[in-house]
Amino acid sequence: MxxxxxxxxxxxxxxxxxxxxxxxxxxxxxxxxxxxxxxxxxxxxxxxxxxxxxxxxxxxxxxxxxxxxxxxxxxxxxxxxxxxxxxxxxxxxxxxxxxxxxxxxxxxxxxxxxxxxxxxxxxxxxxxxNCSTIQMVVALEPLRQAYGLNKVIVSTYQAVSGAGAVAINELREQSKAILNGDQFTPEILPVKGDEKHYQIAFNAIPQIDKFQDNGFTFEEMKMINETKKIMNTPQLQVAATCVRLPVETGHSESVYIEIDQKDVTADQIKALLKDADGVTLQDDPSNQIYPMPAHCVGKNDVFVGRIRKDLDQENGFHMWIVSDNLLKGxxxxxxxxxxxxxxxxxx
Amino acid sequence: MxxxxxxxxxxxxxxxxxxxxxxxxxxxxxxxxxxxxxxxxxxxxxxxxxxxxxxxxxxxxxxxxxxxxxxxxxxxxxxxxxxxxxxxxxxxxxxxxxxxxxxxxxxxxxxxxxxxxxxxxxxxxxxxxNCSTIQMVVALEPLRQAYGLNKVIVSTYQAVSGAGAVAINELREQSKAILNGDQFTPEILPVKGDEKHYQIAFNAIPQIDKFQDNGFTFEEMKMINETKKIMNTPQLQVAATCVRLPVETGHSESVYIEIDQKDVTADQIKALLKDADGVTLQDDPSNQIYPMPAHCVGKNDVFVGRIRKDLDQENGFHMWIVSDNLLKGxxxxxxxxxxxxxxxxxx
Missing domain, CATH: 3.40.50.720 (NAD(P)-binding Rossmann-like Domain)
Known part of the structure; x- marks a missing residue:
């Protein structure tokens, strides 16, 4: 048996x-x-x-x-x-x-x-x-299905744990050194094995993975190409800027989208995401409720908030998407x- | 005399x-x-x-x-x-x-x-x-003059010193507490005097200044309205998402723009910004050269890099703009x- x-x-x-x-x-x-x-x-x-x-x-x-x-x-x-x-x-x-x-x-x-x-x-x-792709498509797929999706522009705020345990250690040790006024030598980030290494503690590095000839990094191209493959939308316009932050775990994303339908409200999008699989809506600005990396660690869901309609584009919306990059990512x-x-x- | x-x-x-x-x-x-x-x-x-x-x-x-x-x-x-x-x-x-x-x-x-x-x-x-507006318009005005500018979408990565000396102190003390495994109580950020306060060390907070009824924060509306006033372009489409980071000084911005002209290359934009007043171009991806907050502190200029053409929009460009928020800002x-x-x- x-x-x-x-x-x-x-x-x-x-x-x-x-x-x-x-x-x-x-x-x-x-x-x-x-x-x-x-x-x-x-x-x-x-x-x-x-x-x-x-x-x-x-x-x-x-x-x-x-x-x-x-x-x-x-x-x-x-x-x-x-x-x-x-x-x-x-x-x-x-x-x-x-x-x-x-x-x-x-x-x-x-x-x-x-x-x-x-x-x-x-x-x-x-x-x-890729971690940063997963959390984005979980939040965007319900919108694509309901309203059609034609454009995505994302800027990421990515945690060091995406670069492994050595990067977590580097962030901690560098932070201590800076707070104590001690010397330090960056050795891991932004990209292990790349030629130059930069301070990550109390800094923001606009490079994750190596650069391609078109000026985008491989991380950015992963977000662009993988999003289209997962959603099966080769015509979707996707652009990404990926940035490493002094955060241990939890990737955040500032995402601008344009949908096909023109009469949709931010409240409708919130209602849709409130019931979406794998999504927790955290969107109550008047009570300062929005997703943050420090609050997502150890949780499986993708957290979405700051949903608002663009002031010029009637089919444009902005949102803030956060998830534990080691879990859902x-x-x-x-x-x-x-x-x-x-x-x-x-x- | x-x-x-x-x-x-x-x-x-x-x-x-x-x-x-x-x-x-x-x-x-x-x-x-x-x-x-x-x-x-x-x-x-x-x-x-x-x-x-x-x-x-x-x-x-x-x-x-x-x-x-x-x-x-x-x-x-x-x-x-x-x-x-x-x-x-x-x-x-x-x-x-x-x-x-x-x-x-x-x-x-x-x-x-x-x-x-x-x-x-x-x-x-x-x-x-506003600090985050200044550095952006210094970089964008030469492009507006040369090519016309019709759309700006910016996501910011802002340092705590924009919230004053008390916020710098909070970042340092909280970072120490977390690294030592000690307890701490956020008291200043994201907004001094607002109802709730959140951890800033090793976190990212998508709120700078209070919220308006339209879902944007006052900081975001400052960027939108001030940009139009300074450039004298009431028709310009501007959208902003403003985020506070565990960085002491130096604001960064991931900026997407659409210009009027359709045949412009990233190299032309780089050449223009290389000679622009108040701008230092730091854009050499193959040598990992790009602006970062840790490298801009104490300098008056606005640093621009990661300039690249959008992969779908022929008049669309992405860039990364960094400056010392206490100086040029x-x-x-x-x-x-x-x-x-x-x-x-x-x-």
Whole structure:
């Protein structure tokens, strides 16, 4: 008799997102019959606790995936490129949190509130979108469905945890040094491995990921291209400016949209988002209620507020969208995809 | 024989902006024959050093302005409403850094790089615009003149020093408390005197100044209305979302514009801004060169970078504008207005 549950592997189990994946699997009481925790050679041997049981993290190899049914990858694009096909070859469905397969035509890019049905077309690998993209499409899809959507201009306010645990540590240590009047040397941000590093504490850096020739960063292009793929709207106009802030966790976005319909009010949009899947409306300016990163940490929802009609454009609206980038932006969306796979009997 | 110089008064001499005004007057070697330092009753008696001489700050009264030729006000809107007319009555020209007179039809609202000529229409009071507006119009006016400008959408990343010395202190103390795991109670931000106060350290607050009924904050409406007045473009479409960050000094802005001309390239815009008054172009993505608040502190210029053409709109461009909010956003622009008054022989 088969155990009631699935053999699940977490690849990158010791990282910032991997840790949140384990926490989320535990919180959701995800049906697990066997749990395999994998990492790079460097982190292998680390002890990790899941549901009061201690696990030893093992170095990921192709053979690690024998018998695995669901593999959640979050160990960098290169690891995914190398090992995701090996996992699929051995019968696993891969939910990949890196950018390796997101724009691959054969790979569905899924946010369950938006395009859960796309899971049915999978060929073994399912891509989890970029964190800043996920929270935006969760808030915009209900508007697109109700009113049509033709233009999106977003400026982001992104937390350092998107750049991993080393970036969180850099923010903390730099903040301490500045407050104490001590010297410090930036070593991680804005982009680990890029040529120059800048102060993030008490600063704002308009670079996330490397630059493309067109002047946009890869992070900005991810938001532009992934939004169109997830919503299946190749004609949608999307523009993004992505900025890193001295915030530990919680991405915020100032979003301007133009919808197709011209007679819609801000109150109608609020009413729609109040009932939307995965959205919590926090929009009561007279009581100073609006979303903020410090209040979203540890929560799965996308928080939306500051919804108001543009003063010139009758189909234009502004809003402020905040979510925990490690949860809905990564771990929770991945686990949610796994839950959808079960629900749709695809695993 | 008249002394070579002017009798200058600084009202609010002990505040964050007042201190920068004195520093700027000293740095510029502004022609001063007599200096009168004024403040509220509360701060009267404070000793302040200017050019190695010690001054005692006095409580401002109508009589304080006898003989004053140029009065720089930065002590809050109520002080300006009460005392600016008294100063004018006694023959002074007032440069007012508060919002008290900015939208008054009889008061020119001046950024010298943009509308210095408007000074000629003054009736005693000249208004210094809001900090976030000033840096934006310095960067946009050359584009408006060259190509025509019809739409501006800005999202701001504003430093706490715009809310005064108490807000700087709150950011520092809160940051220390959080890093040490200590308790803290927000008391100042987002708006001193408003009902609720929120954590600013390691957070982002989408509220600067109080809310209007239309869902925009007063700060956002200042950017919208003042931009049109300074540029003398009532038809210009402007929208703003203003956000407070855990940055001490230096406002940043993610700005999207649409110009009238359709065949302009990003390189042309860069070339134009490279030679523009008051602008320093910092735009070399391949070498990770772009403006940041941490690098603009103590400098008078407006820094512009990340200039790129929109991927859909052929007359659309994105850019990132940074400046020291206490200098070009306040003290330096005020002193610059005073210098223009001398140059134009208006004082």
């Amino acid at each position: 088969e155990a009631k549950g699935y053999h699940v592997a977490v690849v990158g189990a010791t990282g910032a997102v991997g840790q949140q994946m384990l926490q989320t699997l535990e919180n959701r009481n995800f049906p697990i019959s066997k749990l395999t925790l994998l990492s790079s050679e460097r982190s292998a041997g680390t002890k990790v606790t899941f549901k009061n049981e201690e696990y030893t993290v093992q170095a990921a190899t192709p053979e690690s995936f024998e018998g695995v049914q669901i593999a959640l990858f979050s160990a960098g694009g290169n690891v995914s490129k190398q090992l995701a096909p090996e996992a699929v070859k051995r019968g696993a469905i891969v939910v990949d949190n890196t950018s390796a397969y997101r724009m691959d035509e054969n790979v569905p890019l899924v946010v369950p509130e938006v395009n859960e049905e796309a899971l049915k077309t999978h060929n073994g690998i399912i891509a989890n979108p 990564a771990a929770w969306n991945s686990v949610q995809i796994a839950e959808s796979l079960i629900k749709l009997q695809l695993v | 008249e002394a070579k110089g002017y009798h200058v008064a600084v009202v609010g001499a002990t505040g964050a902006v007042g201190q920068q005004m004195l520093q700027t007057l000293e740095n510029r070697n502004f022609p001063i024959s007599k200096l009168t330092l004024l403040s509220s009753e509360r701060s009267a008696g404070t000793k302040v050093t200017f050019k190695n001489e010690e001054y005692t700050v006095q409580a401002a009264t109508p009589e304080s302005f006898e003989g004053v030729q140029i009065a720089l006000f930065s002590a809050g809107g109520n002080v300006s409403k009460q005392l600016a007319p008294e100063a004018v009555k006694r023959g002074a020209i007032v440069v007012d850094n508060t919002s008290a007179y900015r939208m008054d039809e009889n008061v020119p609202l001046v950024v010298p790089e943009v509308n210095e000529e408007a000074l000629k229409t003054h009736n005693g009071i000249i208004a210094n615009p 306040a003290a330096w622009n005020s002193v610059q207005i005073a210098e223009s008054l001398i140059k134009l022989q208006l004082v």
